[in-house]
Amino acid sequence: MAGDPPLIRLRGVTRLYGQGAAEVRALDGVDLDIARGEFVAIMGPSGSGKSTAMNVIGCLDRPTSGQYLFEGVEIAGLDRDQRALLRRNYLGFIFQGYNLLPRTSALDNVELPLIYKGMPRAERIARALEALEMVGLKGREHHDPSQLSGGQQQRVAIARALAGDPRVLLADEPTGNLDTRRSVEIMDLLVSLRRQRELTIVMVTHEDDMAAYADRIIWMVDGRIDSERRNGKVA
Amino acid sequence: MLWETARLALRAILRNALRSFLTVLGIVIGVASVIAMVTVGQGSQAQVTADVAKLGTNILMLRPGGRGMAPGPGGGASVARxxxxxxxxxxxxxxxxxxxxxxxxxxxxxxxxxxxxxxxxxxxxxxxxxxxxxxxxxxxxxxxxxxxxxxxxxxxxxxxxxxxxxxxxxxxxxxxxxxxxxxxxxxxxxxxxxxxxxxxxxxxxxxxxxxxxxxxxxxxxxxxxxxxxxxxxxxxxxxxxxxxxxxxxRRIGPEEEDDFDVIDMKQLASMLTQITGVLSGLLAAVAAVSLLVGGIGIMNIMLVSVTERTREIGIRLAVGAQARQVLMQFLVEAIVLSLMGGVLGIVLGLGLAAVAARFMAIPFTPDPAVVLLAFAFSALVGVIFGFFPARAAARLDPIEALRHE
Incomplete structure (x- = not known):
């Protein structure tokens, strides 16, 4: 593995918001490598740029300057639609607020990314059912989000993120809305899925307990990487 | 993909059935009035033609009067003999x-x-x-x-x-x-x-x-x-x-005008047909204005819908939808919505025309071309008035949209 380029490589990535006096440096020259299969947690106080880092890595946002290599390919200059294609084919997202479509069944929610992949309907349904079974929601395929608990909703979101078979799972405070027991269940699920699927996970969190599941913890302050710590546990 | 989009649009519309119905009411009324007006107009034209055919096209009517015989400003001084x-x-x-x-x-x-x-x-x-x-x-x-x-x-x-x-x-x-x-x-x-x-x-x-x-x-x-x-x-x-x-x-001198009119029923018929045609055209134009109003209603509600569903759009963008696909989704939704309104309007308009034809004792002659035109027109209303909200949806920033409450 040593000779391979890292899956994700950021070099001098800067993201500016606003102009002139109101200019905000959300990211200020970030250098970061994430290896294939690695589980990285990004921590930091609010306003430290951890969410912006996540958005840039997740191709929801683009750096103002700097390099972003994904599997060795420069992608910092991609336009909106090209970034959409990258998200569609290589990335999966889960959010603190779950972000499921309301009044839409679990199955339909999980199918959503597959629709944009242009997968035929029968295959889509099969894949979505499989993904729901994988997160332990077999039998709840036709429930609406409003009929599911928070932990179950986050499982649907995980199924949706993984249905398209992405390389990287981006998780933004995935346990922020859950109690400790549900949080642990979700983290255990993520860790086991990561093992099964050789998934790379990038997670933003402010909870030390959750960050402890990661291989490496990155601490951000004022748009820069302040420190890095490797966890003793080997995944 | 288009079929998939239409299916999704239909689902989104049915999810809000009452609001969707109220939204398309303008289109329904507009299309119904156009269809009813035109159908009744054509029916009465057919009636006029039939009346004249019954009377015979080889009939002339002769009446006292004539161009020089219009009552002058002084009153009825010039009544024809x-x-x-x-x-x-x-x-x-x-x-x-x-x-x-x-x-x-x-x-x-x-x-x-x-x-x-x-x-x-x-x-x-x-x-x-x-x-x-x-x-x-x-x-x-x-x-x-x-x-x-x-x-x-x-x-x-x-x-x-x-x-x-x-x-x-x-x-x-x-x-x-x-x-x-x-x-x-x-x-x-x-x-x-x-x-x-x-x-x-x-x-x-x-x-x-x-x-x-x-x-x-x-x-x-x-x-x-x-x-x-x-x-x-x-x-x-x-x-x-x-x-x-x-x-x-009547011993009319060479310099004098006729003091009688010869009226050709054929000409009268074509004149009547023309008048009813102009009248029903005018009414249809008024009805077309209500179609415009209906279209604005659709645009309004679609804009509201885009705002309400900002987060949904964010989710779609996050899972890899391209701007074009979001645009298509909302455009198709507007088109499906206005087509539903159009179909309802066609049914209602034909029903109204049938009832009116019965009361006016004229033939009920629905014209497939008019029905087709109304259908196409309501689709066009959807495209025109759906485009602006759809473009607004497609231009949303995924991060902003995901954060939207």
């Missing part, structure tokens, strides 16, 4: 182009019989009128030549008059009073229904014109002459010949 029966006879025998010339005078009179009392139209004419007007009797008989010539007190009733005066009784052979004269009922006309303009054609009593002149009008005047042109003669040529002869009969 009336026609009389001698003139009609001279005209009929003086021209080969004329097959028959039937004199007709119209008036109103109160009919009294057995305590019933009814005011109706009088059509005073001679024995050839029924044939000329192509109007059959359902009972009794026509005037004889002798009755017509001598001015006998005989009359033929229209269906409405029969119903008002005699109810269920057989009127043939009964007597009734027309103003100051007593008159024997000899025939009953077949019911015709309403005319193109909605007047009841059966509300009439026929009597010999001499009787009318002597006993009711108190003069020798003839109101109109219905001329049936001989076979093989163009009505235009006959009209020219009639004009020449009439000028001679």
């Amino acid at each position: 009336p026609f009389d029966l001698r003139m009609v006879a001279r005209l009929e025998h003086g021209l080969d182009e004329i097959e028959t010339a039937a004199p007709v005078s119209n008036g109103t009179a109160t009919v009294v019989a057995g305590g019933e009392n009814y005011r109706t139209q009088i059509t005073a004419t001679d024995a050839r009128y029924l044939e000329a007007a192509n109007w059959p009797l359902v009972a009794g008989r026509n005037f004889t030549e002798a009755e017509a010539r001598s001015g006998a007190a005989a009359c033929i009733l229209g269906e409405t008059v029969r119903r008002e005066i005699f109810g269920g009784l057989d009127p043939i052979g009964q007597s009734l009073r027309l103003e100051a004269m007593s008159c024997k009922v000899i025939g009953l006309l077949a019911a015709k229904g309403a005319s193109s303009f909605g007047s009841d054609q059966d509300d009439v009593v026929l009597m010999p014109i001499r009787t009318f002149q002597r006993r009711i009008a108190g003069n020798d005047d003839v109101g109109t002459v219905y001329i049936r042109v001989a076979d093989g003669v163009a009505t235009e040529d006959a009209a020219v010949a009639i004009t020449y002869l009439m000028r001679e009969i």
